[in-house]
Amino acid sequence: MKVRILYFARLRETLSIDEETIELPERTTVETLLGILKNRHQALRRLRFLVAVNAEYASPNRGLREGDVIALFPPVSGG
């Protein structure tokens, strides 16, 4: 299955990427996906970030589905 990954703010700049699409086995969890992404982008290992799936905060054991949009971003600083 294919999922889309979005990067924002400091993550987008440090990794020099704003989005990518990757192929995953069915029912991959958020946690497994993060492991894959940390191998692709070594800098992710030293950055603090939060994860959302389809515009909602997601826990590490959340199972992913075809077409999901996963966002990785730094702790927020609005307001």
Place this chain on the structure above:
Amino acid sequence: MIKLIREEPSIDEALQGLRLRRVGAVSIFVGIVRGETGGRVVEALEIEAYDEMALREMERIRVEALKRFKVEEVAILHRVGRLKVGEIILIILVAAAHRDEAFKACRYVLEELKRRVPLWKREITPMGATWVEGEGVEGC
């Protein structure tokens, strides 16, 4: 009203929709761009948003405030893009029958917004640009 906006918002305009029959108090919080931070001069501010999620998260906070407090309506307007010192970043308006609930709910909306809504500030200083890292929610 929940909005991400590029232009400076009008408080009067935001207030118009809140003059409801049951409303006797509107608390308004206005955040503005400070010209210094930790002793450093700030020349401007840039705000990045994950638009879709920011709008949804602000709407969730609005609904929570309506449930938790005796308030009639909540409006949140947050800027995105480049802002000058002194410009408005954020307006929160909470309309209620009485002042106490209006103040409490306004504080709740502000703190939740700072904790959860995916927006990021970058301060432009004479030394260069720096991302402001927030506390954020407990994450992965």
